[in-house]
Amino acid sequence: MNTVTLTVKNAPELFLECENVNTDAFAGKKADQIAKLGAFQGKEITTLGDYFTITGEAGATAADTKIVINGDCTKMKYIGAKMTAGEVVVNSACDMYTGSWMKGGKLVVNGDVHSFCGLAMAGGEFTINGNAGNYLGAAYRGDWRGMSGGVLRVKGNAGSDVATFMTGGEMIIEGNVDIHLGTHMEGGKIILKGNANRRVGGQLVKGEIYVFGSINVMMPGYKPVRDVELEVDGTKAKFTEYLGDLGERHPKRKGETVYGHLYMKQ
Amino acid sequence: MSEYIIKNGHVFDPVQGIKGDKKDIAVKDGKIVESVGSGAKVIDASGKTVMAGALEIHAHVAGPKVNAGRWYRPEDKHFDSHKKPGITRIEGGKSIPTVFKTGYEYARMGFTFAMEAAMPPLYARHVHEEIHDTPIIDEAALPVFGNNWFILEYLKNQEIENTAAYIAWVLRQTKGYGVKVVNPGGTEAWAWGLNCLTIHDPVPYFEITPAEIVTGLMAANEYLGLPHSMHIHQNDLGNPGNYKTTIDTLKLAEGVKPKNNFGREQVMHSTHIQFHSYKGTNWGDFESGAKEVMEYVNRQKNLTIDTGNVTLDETTTMTADGPFEHHLHGLNHLKWINVDVELETAAGVVPFIYDPDNAVFASQWAVGLEIPLYAKDPMRCFITTDHPNAGPFTRYPRVYAWLMSQKYRNERLNTFKKADKVIGATNLSGLDREITLYELAQMTRAGPARALGLMKDYGGLKPGMNADIAIYNINPDKFPSDGLAIEKAFANVACLFKDGKICVQEGKIADMGHKKTFWVDAKVKENKQVAHDIKEKFLRYYSINENNYSVPESYAPHQHIISVDATQ
Numbered sequence: 054m055n056t057v058t059l060t061v062k063n064a065p066e067l068f069l070e071c072e073n074v075n076t077d078a079f080a081g082k083k084a085d086q087i088a089k090l091g092a093f094q095g096k097e098i099t100t101l102g103d104y105f106t107i108t109g110e111a112g113a114t115a116a117d118t119k120i121v122i123n124g125d126c127t128k129m130k131y132i133g134a135k136m137t138a139g140e141v142v143v144n145s146a147c148d149m150y151t152g153s154w155m156k157g158g159k160l161v162v163n164g165d166v167h168s169f170c171g172l173a174m175a176g177g178e179f180t181i182n183g184n185a186g187n188y189l190g191a192a193y194r195g196d197w198r199g200m201s202g203g204v205l206r207v208k209g210n211a212g213s214d215v216a217t218f219m220t221g222g223e224m225i226i227e228g229n230v231d232i233h234l235g236t237h238m239e240g241g242k243i244i245l246k247g248n249a250n251r252r253v254g255g256q257l258v259k260g261e262i263y264v265f266g267s268i269n270v271m272m273p274g275y276k277p278v279r280d281v282e283l284e285v286d287g288t289k290a291k292f293t294e295y296l297g298d299l300g301e302r303h304p305k306r307k308g309e310t311v312y313g314h315l316y317m318k319q
Numbered sequence: 320m321s322e323y324i325i326k327n328g329h330v331f332d333p334v335q336g337i338k339g340d341k342k343d344i345a346v347k348d349g350k351i352v353e354s355v356g357s358g359a360k361v362i363d364a365s366g367k368t369v370m371a372g373a374l375e376i377h378a379h380v381a382g383p384k385v386n387a388g389r390w391y392r393p394e395d396k397h398f399d400s401h402k403k404p405g406i407t408r409i410e411g412g413k414s415i416p417t418v419f420k421t422g423y424e425y426a427r428m429g430f431t432f433a434m435e436a437a438m439p440p441l442y443a444r445h446v447h448e449e450i451h452d453t454p455i456i457d458e459a460a461l462p463v464f465g466n467n468w469f470i471l472e473y474l475k476n477q478e479i480e481n482t483a484a485y486i487a488w489v490l491r492q493t494k495g496y497g498v499k500v501v502n503p504g505g506t507e508a509w510a511w512g513l514n515c516l517t518i519h520d521p522v523p524y525f526e527i528t529p530a531e532i533v534t535g536l537m538a539a540n541e542y543l544g545l546p547h548s549m550h551i552h553q554n555d556l557g558n559p560g561n562y563k564t565t566i567d568t569l570k571l572a573e574g575v576k577p578k579n580n581f582g583r584e585q586v587m588h589s590t591h592i593q594f595h596s597y598k599g600t601n602w603g604d605f606e607s608g609a610k611e612v613m614e615y616v617n618r619q620k621n622l623t624i625d626t627g628n629v630t631l632d633e634t635t636t637m638t639a640d641g642p643f644e645h646h647l648h649g650l651n652h653l654k655w656i657n658v659d660v661e662l663e664t665a666a667g668v669v670p671f672i673y674d675p676d677n678a679v680f681a682s683q684w685a686v687g688l689e690i691p692l693y694a695k696d697p698m699r700c701f702i703t704t705d706h707p708n709a710g711p712f713t714r715y716p717r718v719y720a721w722l723m724s725q726k727y728r729n730e731r732l733n734t735f736k737k738a739d740k741v742i743g744a745t746n747l748s749g750l751d752r753e754i755t756l757y758e759l760a761q762m763t764r765a766g767p768a769r770a771l772g773l774m775k776d777y778g779g780l781k782p783g784m785n786a787d788i789a790i791y792n793i794n795p796d797k798f799p800s801d802g803l804a805i806e807k808a809f810a811n812v813a814c815l816f817k818d819g820k821i822c823v824q825e826g827k828i829a830d831m832g833h834k835k836t837f838w839v840d841a842k843v844k845e846n847k848q849v850a851h852d853i854k855e856k857f858l859r860y861y862s863i864n865e866n867n868y869s870v871p872e873s874y875a876p877h878q879h880i881i882s883v884d885a886t887q
Contacts, residue, residue, distance in 0.1 A: 096402060196394035197653055197670075302652070 054119050054140070055112040057087065059105040061124025061145075067095045068148060069104060072131045074122070076115035076139030076158060083110045115139045115158065126164075133160040136177070149186075152179040153193075155203065168212065169193075174222065176203040184209035187231075190224050191217035200224065200241065216243050219260060225286055235262050238313065244286050257298045257313040265290075265318045274298035275315055283316065292316035322347045322355040323819070325788065328364030329795045331756050332371065333698070333765035334779025338757045339795045344369060346786040349819035353782045366794040367813055370760050371779050372431025372787030374767040377550070377590045377625050378706040379637055380421050381435045381449035381460065383442040384666040387656050388415040388635045388707070392670060395635065407828050414634040414707040422454035422834070424713050426823050429789030429812045432777060435460035436550070436590065436705075437501060437639045439660040440467075441863070443493035447874040450836055455822050457879070459771075459837035461550055462493050463639050463664045465500035465532055466507040468860075469852060471525040474535035482539040483885065484846035488853065492869040494838040494878065497547035498540050501639040503529040505554055506665050509642035516555045518567050529554050533571050537586050543841045543885045546581040546772020548623070550588045556643050559599040562608030565592065566615050572622055580883070581772030584621065588770055591627025591705035592616075593687040599744075602679050607686045607745040613693035616700070623770045624694075625703040628687035628718045629680065630710025633672045638708060641665035662860055673710070678737040678744070683709075685745035688721055688728060692750045697761035698769065716809035720802040722754040727802025756795055772881070773837075786819035836875040842884045 057079055072078075073090040082090075088102025101107070111118040116138035126132065126145040133141040134150050138158040143151075146164035153172035160179045168186035171179050172193050185207045190200040191214055199218030210228035217233065220240040229247035236252070238260040248266035255272055263285050275297035283292050295315040303310050323346040330342040345355040379385050389395075389412065396411035403410065410420035425433055433453075438446045438460040450458045464470050464486065473482040486498060504522040505515035511523040518530040533551065540549045553568045555561040572587040589595070596613075598606040616622055636647060641657055644667020648655035651671065659665040673680040687709065694700035702719070706712035721728040732748060735741050742748045754762070768778025776785045790813045799805050811826030822830045857865040872878070 093401060192394075193397055194393045195391060195654075 054117050055110055056119045056121060057084070057107065057109045057111050059101075059107055059120065059122045059124075061104060061122075061126065062106045063104050064125060065094050065104060065128050067128075069094050069099075069129045070131055071101075071129045072134065073101065074120070074129075074132050075134060075136040076111070076118040076120060076141060077135065077137055079111040079120060080115045080118050080139075081111060081113055084108060087111065112139075133179075136160065146183065155179060157203075165209070171200065171205045173198055174200045174203050174205060176222075178203060179205045181207045181209070184228065185211040185215075187212035187214050188217065189215045190219060190222075191215065197237070199238075210247065216241070219243070229266070235260065238262075246286075254298055254313060254315055256301045258301055258303060259311055259313050261314045261316070263292070263316045263318070268317070272298060274300040280319070281316070285316075291319045293319055322359035323362055323816070324355055324359045325362045325364050325369060325790065328367050328369035328790060330369045330780060331760040332780040333757065333761045334371075334774070334781050334784075337780075344780055344788060345782075346788070346816060346819045349786055351780055351782050351784050351786050351788075362790070362814060364790050364813075368756060368791040368793040368795060369780070370429065370789050370791070371764045371777070371784070372789055372815065372817065373429050373763040374771065374773070374777055375425065375430055375433035375703070375712065376588070376701050376767040376771060377436040377703045378433055378712055379436055379708070380433055380706065380712075381418065381453065381458070382438055382446035384437070384637045384639070384658050384668055385415060385449070386445070387658055387666075388637050388668045389417070391654065391656055391668065392635055405827060406831070413713075414632070414711045416711075416713075418449050418452040419454060422456055423828050426455040426815055426817070426828065426832075427811055427826055428713075428715055428809060429791065429815055430456055431785075431787035431789075431815070431817050432457045432773070434458070434496070434771065437499055437664075437666070438462045438493060438495060439639070439664050439666070440489050440493045440495070441660050441663055441861075441868070443495065443870045444874050447494060447836065447870050451875060451877075453834065455817055455828075455832040455834055457835045457837060459496035460493075461497050461499035461547075462489055462495035463499045463501050464489075464536060465503035465551075466505070466664050468662045469856065470532065470536070471504070471507065471522065471527055474532055475525055475527045477535065479535060479538045479542055481846065481849050482535055483542040484843045484849040485853075486539055487543060487841035487843045487885070488849065490839050490841055494836065494870045494875050496837055496839050497545050498536055498549045499552075500533065500536055500549060501552040501664065502554055502556065502643065503532040503551070505529070506639065506641050509645075509665065514642045516558070517564050518554060518571070520554075529568075530571060533568060533587075537572065537575050541575065541578045541586060543843070544579045544883050545839055545841065546579065546583060546881055546883070547770065548577065548583060548585050548588050550590060552590050552638065552640060553595050556594045556638075556640060557597075557647075559597045559601055559605045562596050562598055562612050565589070565595040565608075565612055569615055569619060569622055572619065575621065577621060579772065582769055582774050583772045585623040585699065585770060586621045588623045588625070590625050591703065591709065592624045593627040593629065593683065593690055593709065594705070596686055596690065605679060605682060605744060607682065607689060607747075609686050609689035609693060610746055613690060617693070617695040620699075623699045623701070623766070624690070625701040625705075626687055626690045627703055627705040627709045629673050629683040630704055630714040630717060631673045631675045631680065631684055632710050632714065633670070634707045634710055635668060636671045636708045637666060637668040639664045639666045641667045643667070644669050647671065661862060662856065676736040678735075678740040681735045681737065681741040682744045685732065685741060685747040689745065689747050689750065691722055691754060691762065692747075692752045697754075697758040698766040700762060701767045701770070702762050713810075716806040719754075719759060719809050720805035723759070723805055724800070724802045725751055725753055726800070727805070730802070756793070756798075786816050788814075788816040790814040833877065835877045835879040837879045837881065838875070840880050840882045842882070842886050844886050
């Protein structure tokens with residue numbers, strides 16, 4: 054695997070749209086070719102070379118390419134978005150859309166990410182070693198197709214509207230979340246190690262939510278059905294299983310109604 | 320204005336009956352002329368196809384429901400909305416593009432006119448604001464009448480003269496072009512929790528049937544002698560078994576004669592007929608009814624139709640058939656908006672994915688292609704996608720390629736996941752017809768121009784007509800056998816003239832042109848009854864004052880008014 058290292062030399066004045074900072078765009082390119090890739094700053098088309106010192110060269114394919122980014126990326130959007138393979142490591146906080154529409158590969162952010170990150174993620178591994186903002190792993194504004202595959206892990210806290218319209222994959226939040234976790238969820242798995250504020254699993258059709266901490270106010274559409282012993286993300290514990298959201302439509306499979314499941318650690 | 324001469328192109332012009340012969344076309348002062356001086360700029364079109372600018376007869380491109388779609392579907396324009404180099408503005412949106420993109424894309428495909436298919440009279444100002452901002456192409460809009468309280472009341476008593484006077488008043492107030500009817504009676508019935516699924520289902524309270532509404536509006540349309548005929552989206556759209564209702568509606572035109580000074584020969588234009596040509600009783604035993612419907616259409620000369628081709632894309636459905644959109648939302652569970660327009664109409668919007676793996680959607684695709692392939696008279700059958708309902712208008716090049724290449728459409732047909740089921744339910748696999756360039760010029764130029772009453776200026780290359788000319792990178796002597804090559808050629812004109820100005824060159828926008836808004840000013844005898852009724856309805860029911868209803872000239876500053884006189 055070849056490594057390309059990007060070091061921020063000039064901070065963008067506005068926000069920089071790094072739609073070309075991913076292993077797929079870099080694949081097969083040398084440092085000088087990567088420097089010529091476009092990046093919008095507002096309505097102006099600039100190049101990556103205007104902001105980064107670029108060393109190393111990419112592998113022949115995305116899978117053979119690793120990107121390491123050093124310096125302050127707090128005003129950079131779309132890093133690692135739409136990547137299909139390979140590896141990206143960002144040693145900074147990032148702005149919106151980081152790791153969104155990701156299909157494969159590995160993305161690690163050693164810092165916080167802003168809102169709308171991991172949107173509609175379909176595969177791969179995305180690890181955030183800081184906190185995340187709102188709409189993590191959700192659907193794009195207006196869309197009804199959220200995270201559908203892959204593993205998204207946040208070491209810190211996440212904001213509101215996390216995993217909205219999730220249809221598959223796994224999300225682990227090791228800290229706390231604010232309101233609206235897993236709204237409109239129709240598949241997939243959320244593991245929340247900390248606490249949630251309110252409205253967990255509102256209008257949830259299918260899928261599983263595990264909560265290790267507490268929920269400030271429980272949705273009225275959830276009904277406790279039994280106690281179960283489970284191993285969740287390496288922790289064995291006793292959980293109370295709830296069915297829900299009973300206020301939402303639920304499909305039938307083999308004559309049986311399919312409900313969503315919420316597990317609260319006892 | 321500069322002079323041009325387009326040399327050595329293969330010209331296809333149904334107006335003059337030119338079928339691909341090499342001919343020079345001269346342009347002067349925005350018109351096509353017999354000859355120009357030696358100083359004229361030469362455009363070399365050798366090895367290329369030359370046609371008149373195309374006309375869109377039915378698309379939803381401006382107005383409140385299109386905009387409702389835009390603002391509630393930000394996901395439709397998230398990707399690819401960066402500004403392109405050149406004089407164009409940012410182009411956003413796929414199925415519901417911005418007004419700018421709408422103008423650019425039509426022009427890039429060789430279109431010079433588009434009809435907005437449903438204008439709610441109350442929101443006509445919004446429609447005109449969007450039309451005004453759509454560059455290059457000329458446009459007009461059809462106000463909707465099929466569920467309007469005035470119309471229902473007048474036609475219940477068979478008062479054709481009052482109906483006509485009211486239509487004339489609305490056209491003038493809204494700067495409208497003609498008479499659009501959507502699910503006649505059904506949308507109003509929906510306000511009572513019902514619908515009209517046959518032409519004999521009565522509308523509650525008004526006690527009138529869709530058959531009476533359609534017959535009455537056709538009579539009023541011919542009484543006024545409007546350039547376009549009554550333009551109908553029929554009852555029971557999109558349901559298996561609806562082809563009988565479709566033929567029943569078409570039969571209402573039997574014996575009705577066109578009366579106008581524009582050369583229009585039809586009295587009814589039945590739109591997106593693909594959605595109305597289904598046999599079977601449910602989605603399991605669903606079959607194509609295109610053959611039956613087209614057999615009738617081919618026989619009955621005073622009808623025109625457009626296709627409504629499903630393009631197998633993710634799109635946004637929107638129609639003034641409110642109940643249908645609610646029904647669709649129940650099927651796909653995606654977000655739904657209803658835009659109710661007091662006293663007049665109600666439109667709905669729902670995103671829709673025509674997934675090729677689904678046998679029903681693949682069959683709808685096949686039905687859409689069968690319709691033009693069964694059409695005996697290409698001057699009466701026009702290609703549309705009912706944009707954006709069956710697919711975005713930007714897919715026209717692909718629809719043309721499917722129609723012009725049996726190989727290309729069979730590749731698609733035979734690779735459907737449920738190909739056997741689709742082939743069994745439709746007739747497409749048995750059709751070997753390939754639409755020719757001349758027939759395409761009839762279906763997209765001369766035909767719609769005649770049906771819209773615009774044949775004097777549009778749809779042909781005869782001297783005296785507008786210099787709206789599309790030159791395509793297609794050599795008819797070496798017609799591409801590859802479907803993708805056909806698509807590519809129709810997606811980006813080599814050159815587009817609009818009113819004698821080059822607006823597109825090799826797919827790039829070169830000039831924004833001088834677009835015009837067409838509307839029809841119909842003169843009728845003074846009608847005290849209708850004047851009184853309008854005043855009363857505004858006082859009693861409308862939420863706005865009568866004086867705030869009309870579209871001021873500032874909303875349509877570049878208007879082209881077509882006058883008709885029905886006072887004789």
